[in-house]
Structure formats: C-alpha cells, structure tokens
Amino acid sequence: MVSFNVQRYGARGDGRTDATKSFLTAWSLACGSRARAMVHIPRGTYLVGNLVFWGPCKNLITFKIDGTLVAPANYWSIGNSGYWILFAKVNRISVSGGTIDARGSGYWSCRKKGGHCPQGARSMSFSWCSNVLLSGLTSINSQNMHVTVHHSSNVRIQNVRIRAPSGSPNTDGIHVQSSSGVTIIGGTIATGDDCIALSQGSRNIWIERVNCGPGHGISIGSLGDYANEEGVQNVTVTSSVFTKTQNGVRIKTWARPSNGFVRNIVFRNLIMRNVENPVIIDQNYCPNGNGCPRQSSGVKISGVTYANIKGTSTTPIAMKLDCSGSNHCTGLRLQDISLTYMRRSSASYCKNAHGRASGVMVPRNCL
Secondary structure, eight states, rough: OOOEGGGGGGOOEEEEEHHHHHHHHHHHHHHHHHHOOEEEOSEEEEEOOOEEEEESSSSOEEEEOOOOEEOSTTTTTHHHSEEEEEEEEEEEEEEEEEEEEETTHHHHHHHHHHTTOOOOOOOEEESOOOOEEEEEEEEESSSSEEEEEESEEEEEEEEEEEEEETTTTTOOOOEESSSEEEEEEEEEEOSSOOOEOOOOEEEEEEEEEEEOOSBOOOOEEESSSSSSSSEEEOOOOOEHHHBBSEEEEEEEEEEEEOOEEEEEEEEEEEEEEEEEEEEEEEEEEEOOSSTTTTTTOOOEEEEEEEEEEEEESSSSEEEEEESSSSOEEEEEEEEEEEEEEEEEEOEEEEEEEEEEEEEEEEEEEOO
C-alpha cells in the first residue's frame, strides 16, 4: 500500500494553517494510484474548509485519520455548500479513526435567532459511493447532519461517536436516503435531532447495538414529502438502548398524498430509559399545518414488528400507532412489550392500525 501523508504536501497540523489544498493534493495522488493507497492524516489539528474527494479511484483507498479536523471559525465558509467533507462516486473506501469538529455553535445561534444564515453543512457525506467502511470516527458539533449516506450501496458504519448539544437544530447523527445495504453497528449518538434517520429509498438496513440519546430517537421518515417517492423496506433495528430521547422508534409520514410505503420493518430487543414516545407511528405529520389538503397520508405502512421492547416512558401513552385514514397500517405485530410510566402500567393509542399481539403486553394491546 502506498501512503500519502498530508504533511508531505504542506499540511501543518497546528489548527491555524489552512490545510485544504494539502488534503486535496494527497487525495488526488492516492485516487490516481494503481496500487492500494492510503491518505494519512497524522496526529495534530488540521484546519480545513470544503473538501470534496471525487472518485472513481483506480484502487482501494484507506483514509486514516489519527488527528483532528476542524472547520473554519466563520460558519459561512463551509455553510454555503451544504457539505464539509464529501466523498463522491468512490468505490471501495475505508475511513477510520480521528475526530472531526465542525464548530457548529455559531451557526446554530444564527438559526435560532432566525437570522440570515447559510443552509448549513453536513459534516461527512458519502454520495454515489459503494463498498464503504466508516469506523471509529468521532464527529462533534456539526452545523447540520453529522454523517449522511445518499445514493450509495454496501456501506458499513461501526463504532462511531457522534455528539452535539440536545438543543442544536437538525444535527441528525446518521441520515440515510436512496441507499441499500447499509449496516450501522455499535457506537454512541447524542444530538439535537434523530440519532439515525432513514429517509425515502432506504432499503436493506441493519442497525444494531446503538446507544441513542439525548436526541429524537431512530426514525423512518419523514416520508411522503413528495407525491412520487421511493419507499423504505427491509429494516431491522435491534439490541439498542434509548436514553432520555424524544422518541424511541418512530415512523413519521406527512399527512398528504404520496405513493411512498414502509414495509418489512423489525424493531426488537430494545431498551427505553425515560423516553417520551417509546413506540410511535405518526401519519399526521404536518408542521405549521401547511400543504396537507386532506390531512391524510398516502404512505402505506405494512409488516412492522415490535418485539421485546422494555423500559420506561416519560408520558402516559407509551405506544401510539396513529395511522392514515385513507391507508390503514396493516400486518403490525406486537410481541412482549413492557413499558411503564411512573412505575405503573402505561397506556396505548391506536387509530387505523391493524395486526396482532402476543406475549406480555404493557401497555395493553389496542390493535
């Protein structure tokens, strides 16, 4: 394997000298190498602006971060492009270790004041990539989403640590869209939005051993944003813990016409610790009440299993299955649910929800 050390191309690692060009030079040499190549970022703190790493490359690439990457203090410098670090059209890449710090707090306060702000940058993104391994990365204080996987296939994300204050807007941990074969294993995600969000066109997704919270939980959606939309299918979320999150496992769709769907979903072996809405389907999502003419979601939800979900809810209704009036939820399966509220049994709410329950059911089955 040939190694391209960013310091060889002028990167200083002092946290002050702009290393953007050195990183791009190292990438372009590694990407053009016929032999397997490594871009190596040694210990130190590297100030980098927008980095777009284009493929396709000639061979497998390892992107090894032993240092810390920081974004410029002025949030406009990366906030306008939508991406901070983007891998595009790369096949066979392994990104490992290190810390990326987008220094998003100035951007969040601009957003909260409702000022004139850029759209905000996602910290690390993979678009039109395949055969990706992202392991051991720490991402803190992204302006917007931390890690995104869009239009990609065969992606494995393991043991990442993602952190932003619970009040930071839209700082989703991992966002997946129009991608298949995505595996997320291990890791801790604590942000101001969803720990993991699966948007339209997410299929064949496996999520295991994730510690989520604070944040908004693990979400499918929101879907039905568009009338013509790819569905979400074949998703498993297992062996994970939710702590002080707004939601546990959530399926959320806009209350408007769409040909979208959600099917073959399994949520199992989950622990809820003081979660507001441990189990929730919300097909009446319509913030500000705009653009939902008939207040009915076209997204069809079927074949969703909830099994062995235990713990505590901070609201009386621990299970809320609020399905569409025009497209009822079908094939829901509840098995061994035990969720308490204030040390007592919690309540459930079902609307237009059909299926069957077995085993221990607290709250009671309302299907």
